[in-house]
Amino acid sequence: MTRAEDRILVQEYLAHEAEPIPLSQEEKAELESRIRKALKDQDAVLVAHYYVDPDIQRIAEETGGCVADSLEMARFGNRHPASTVVVAGVKFMGETAKILNPEKRVLMPTLEATCSLDIGCPADEFAEFCDQHPDRTVVVYANTSAAVKARADWVVTSSCAQAIVEHLDARGEKILWAPDQHLGSYIQKTTGTDMLLWQGSCIVHEEFKFQGLEDLKALYPDAAVLVHPESPAQVVEMADVVGSTSQLIQAVQSLPNERFIVATDNGIFYKMQQLAPNKTLIEAPTAGNGATCRSCAHCPWMAMNGLENLLHVIEHGDQEIQVDETLREDALKPLRRMLDFTANMNLKAAGNA
Numbered sequence: 001m002t003r004a005e006d007r008i009l010v011q012e013y014l015a016h017e018a019e020p021i022p023l024s025q026e027e028k029a030e031l032e033s034r035i036r037k038a039l040k041d042q043d044a045v046l047v048a049h050y051y052v053d054p055d056i057q058r059i060a061e062e063t064g065g066c067v068a069d070s071l072e073m074a075r076f077g078n079r080h081p082a083s084t085v086v087v088a089g090v091k092f093m094g095e096t097a098k099i100l101n102p103e104k105r106v107l108m109p110t111l112e113a114t115c116s117l118d119i120g121c122p123a124d125e126f127a128e129f130c131d132q133h134p135d136r137t138v139v140v141y142a143n144t145s146a147a148v149k150a151r152a153d154w155v156v157t158s159s160c161a162q163a164i165v166e167h168l169d170a171r172g173e174k175i176l177w178a179p180d181q182h183l184g185s186y187i188q189k190t191t192g193t194d195m196l197l198w199q200g201s202c203i204v205h206e207e208f209k210f211q212g213l214e215d216l217k218a219l220y221p222d223a224a225v226l227v228h229p230e231s232p233a234q235v236v237e238m239a240d241v242v243g244s245t246s247q248l249i250q251a252v253q254s255l256p257n258e259r260f261i262v263a264t265d266n267g268i269f270y271k272m273q274q275l276a277p278n279k280t281l282i283e284a285p286t287a288g289n290g291a292t293c294r295s296c297a298h299c300p301w302m303a304m305n306g307l308e309n310l311l312h313v314i315e316h317g318d319q320e321i322q323v324d325e326t327l328r329e330d331a332l333k334p335l336r337r338m339l340d341f342t343a344n345m346n347l348k349a350a351g352n353a
């Protein structure tokens with residue numbers, strides 16, 4: 001699939017989705033209290049991504065769940081004893097939780113919340129691509145369907161992709177990478193690894209504009225520029241820090257700058273502001289003045305997670321993730337490889353600390 005076809009498909013998909021209606025403070029308070037009760041009644045834990053509604057992130061934290069990047073979400077759901085894991089994020093995150101925890105019930109506020117990277121990498125076309133390059137180790141980003149993961153040798157997230165590719169490169173392996181072309185080229189450039197890239201992209205990060213960022217940086221020369229590597233290369237080149245959501249949050253806390261220009265989904269501002277309340281955060285520019293853009297600095301699929309559908313699914317259990325058992329077993333192998341690799345990485349880091 002070409003990038004143009006990819007974008008048309010995504011735009012058509014989004015055109016059918018209604019914009020959420022804002023809730024009053026009273027409505028929110030009522031929903032929150034019912035969500036807290038329903039989580040207890042159902043022996044459920046809420047696991048939320050940094051990009052979802054701040055109210056959902058707060059409830060997850062206050063009820064003993066977690067707010068994290070996709071790697072930590074997977075780890076948390078795996079070790080938490082609750083029999084139901086409620087994933088507020090997008091579908092591949094719910095599928096990952098189910099692949100790792102087949103015995104648990106995995107629910108999501110809506111199964112319609114997907115990802116342009118997942119849509120742009122259909123399993124059958126991807127399998128053909130892999131068949132054409134049997135000499136390459138297949139490394140896929142977590143933002144893919146269970147079927148695409150099942151065809152892979154390794155799954156990675158943006159927080160561990162570079163370390164895993166370096167490890168494979170050191171073993172002399174050539175990589176077939178999918179689906180995000182920007183993250184793929186960034187890793188190719190930083191590691192010098194032989195990588196063949198699938199041409200997918202994230203519709204949110206792809207909107208960040210180099211020219212606008214340069215203008216903003218001229219206005220705030222003291223600001224540090226933080227960029228997620230799913231952004232276009234020119235934007236990445238302007239970054240003081242390039243990293244996963246967790247790494248960018250860490251940068252806001254540890255760098256001495258008082259001001260930050262942030263090129264990733266603005267849902268992350270909740271956690272950044274919570275951990276570094278004295279820092280000023282500025283959204284990196286997207287489509288420019290007067291543009292109408294439903295994916296500008298906020299993922300339209302992450303935005304489908306709301307308090308109302310969250311309560312509904314905990315109470316009714318009707319949006320449950322199902323993964324075919326054979327597919328699950330095949331997708332588990334590359335996922336386990338990633339989790340084992342990152343656990344070792346953390347052990348080594350702790351040993352060196």
Ligand code: SF4
Nearest residue numbers: 115116202203204299
């Ligand atoms: S922000 Fe981009 S990569 Fe993340 S879920 Fe949305 S479309 Fe996918």
